[in-house]
Amino acid sequence: MLLPRAIRKQACVKTAVLLTTLLTLTATPVLAQGKPLKKVNIAIATAILNVGYPMLTLAKTLGYWKEEGYDVELMPVGGSLQAIQQMVANNADFVQVNASVVVQANSKNDLPVRIVMNNGVLDWSVAVDADGPIKSVKDLKGKTIGVFTLATGGTAYLNSFLRANGLDPAKDVELVAVGLGAPPVEAMRSKKVQGLLYWASAIATFENNGLKLNKLVGDDWRSYPDYSLATMQGTLDKDPAFAIGIARGMAKATVYALANPECAVKLHWQNYPATKPSGADEATLVKWDLNAQQAQLDSLAEAFKLNGGKLWGKADPAAYEHLVKFMLDAKQIDKPVPAASMIVKTPDFFEKVNAFDIKAVEADAKACKA
Template identity: 35%
Template structure:
């Protein structure tokens, strides 16, 4: 081999090495972030997070995000406060108790759910039509520690009932156990979250929801939280994470079929067991859109994630009334809206356009 050819080969090899190193450095340059999801198994109800990761929205902001499923909102809040994760999605309640007591050093910075996810549901032929008709009835909940019991008591109080005497709660778990308990009428109704009720339907258990007062239905629920020192010292990261999630929501709403398939590809265990692929996808979309339907409200206009002081004050008072909180906590200790303008500074139309162009046949 001539010296010229050898030199060219060396240059080519050097170029390959430099390119590889550059790619590695680029990948390593992404800041690692742990984001806690308050469920044991991530499914299509959480597609905005999965889409944000799989479509590269987190990476575009400069972050390598690991989605970690945890046992629930309480665990999410505790682990973030302890510094074991940078961001967590969590329902209020125990988090508010921890904030008030000073045991949890956290604050919410981006809203996700603008209505609570809990409903009372009964069999279609049940004589129960109103909350007042729950007197003397047994209501099934996932567990006695479920937030469903808190909302069940509140729903009873709204109807003038004594939740300690007039209704009783029975833990019936989830899945087949819960379905069997309802079918065999071991309970008169259930208090479950939206996605669970949708999945009951796909198991052949179609339930009818009992109307609840709007002031309770519209209480805010799950939002993103972080440590107070993170909010003060790393606003860029929190803004970027929230912006990527907002993009994931836009994508999911513009093309829910693709969002569901992307989630199932990342988490195969979440996929519907229906052997009919078309029917399975329809089921997934129902669960997805049932949850994403509460990710927005006319109150926030075009500002994804806006936390509304008045609604959070109502939520705080709700927990005081339910004796979850011993006294009200100032709302500015609970939420901050300092990132919302920057979070929403992106080309939403472009995200929506790209989502609509996605070929779902390539995702199946």
């Protein structure tokens, strides 16, 4: 016969077991009641999602978008025009594209495409042999310049650069399409071309392949906003917080990458192993991809300064107005479009995007859990 104290003890044990069983049985349903992640597609103006896009890839890798409630798929689709087409066809919620294409979409096609984040400045340059005779833009007279395609976006800036230095783009310089990857490098080595007009990350890959280059840059080139995150006005009207969450994840990723570039490269390799370079020892591979990534990091930092130096991703209407004027003068568009009309108008949008602990993100980056 059990004593009263023993009976009470046994009852307590049974109660504890019962509670544990109930918690175990109900744990999964309680978690399942959490709000499911919203599926999001971002179309990116690139063919390959390499280390040059840390503001996007790290936002996914580090779970920043999941913290905001989104399951994001990154979609490399080729060029900026193709990305816009994917968004207009409802295959993408956001696009990462050249700002000039956003201006053209609004001016030429009356498409309500809205910029929600500025991630870079115009980072093109004319790369020439560092040990060769070309030391300034005037030395390009009579020379051949390699470009990705003859319709490449940098041509308008090159023409303006040439005219400002007394050269006639139609007579004094010849452009030849040499594509991307190994062909531009070979074109320089064989003297088929004496310069390469490309964006910064592309030129970094040429350097990784052994070219020693100097870069000729127009005085005003870095004053133009370029790579930008954009969406349709209808998306903003339905849920303004949607764009804030996506942009905040990218702002965090930007801060992380700038705080520890080498960690950003290693994280990229872990999650996108097919993009890791080969053909050299590990230290050299890291050096190559750090060089390629740094081109984008420099552009991110310059865009931050261009837009006031206080809020990551801020898109300043004055900077985009500067771009609109250039495009009008270059006849890339036929009618002006107010820059402010192309930028998100959600109250305190960029303040909300930057509502996170920057120091904590930097500390995580320095700790590097790659």
